[in-house]
Amino acid sequence: MIRNLFAAALVAALCAGLATAAIQHFRVTPLILHAETFEGEGGHSHGEAAVAVTTEHHHAEGTAAHSHDDAAATTSAASEEWAPQDGFERTAYTTLASVLAAAGFALLIGAISMFAGIPITFANGFLWGIAGFITFSLAPAFGLAPELPGMPAGDLMARQVWWAGTALATGAACLLLAKTQASWAFAVAIALVVIPHIIGAPLAPDEPSAVPAHLATEFAATTLGTALVFWLVLGTVFGKLNDVFAVRHAAIPAGATL
Template structure:
């Protein structure tokens, strides 16, 4: 059983990772490139009002330091390859997570309920966190990384627990508790975003948020359906016993 779940998770991760990579290249990456053209515009404008020469020297020094200390993949094939690899690893991690939840709470993943698993994963890991921390483009001010990670994890775990509770218990109290679990993270104050100027247009930021959510929905639906289809296929195969007979 564990071998079948692991193999189903890997196949589902491959399908979802490749699909989300294609969607990112089509809709998400162009928005990131567009935002990078505005990155630093807000800070450059404020410095230019006071000491333009000092601002220019400081920017050059920062750029040199960035080039020397930080490695980044080159635009084009190299950047695309690393993006696809990162998506596949992310998909494998999420697939193993829902596989572990399936085993731990005795909630089988099948093709019939794969869509529900996908929608639940999207709501828990994409939609609920985005309500408090919408996706941000390069050049936009963001809160402290650790604080954002803690809030994101709390929202995802609480929302995911709500879906597991409803799946295991059909009582009215379970539904009320699940609703509370979904709402509570949204009542907790999200990390404070610094009040800094940003050169990224509001329309571009809104388009990026929508594209990321569409990408998340596509990713999770494919992951759930592919996982369920592979789980059904592997479960229907005859089991070979130690003496060579088939059960």
């Protein structure tokens, strides 16, 4: 059973990852590239000001300051982050990342299914996909909307903690409602969903952004739409493959080997 679940998870992850990568290539990536042009414009004047201040400091401090600046420049150049080139290389890495993320989520919901005693089938795969979308995409997006490059954002660690807490609470609410339909379960589920938003996500600094508001809105909507497709494909294909493997396993005589 575990082997079948693992195989179904990986095949479903491949389907969901490829479908998502295709949407990202044609819909999401162009928005990111467009936003990066505003990010470059915003950073250009800031960089020139920084160079001017640094130059004045060097003239005031003399040779020691020049040496310090050379070391800092070397360190800065060495610490530049690598990024894939636009085109095929960027698409390839995006596709690989999408498939790996899908594999991780597929194995996660497979483990939840096994330990909770709620099998993923073709009949309920759609519901598993909806639950995954609400848990990992929609609920966190109410507090932390998808962000484009160049947009102000709060502290990274604080955002990660809030996102993880929101996903955990929302997922627990969905699992509780799947296990029981008692009235108290609805009350607890509502509380689990609402509490993270009462606490509130970390606020972004009040800084101007060169990214147009309509571009940020389009990116958020497109990202959520892509996530919905991802989860529906993942849940449906996962459930279908589980059914196929279950029938195949039942057709094998007891004691027979594959």
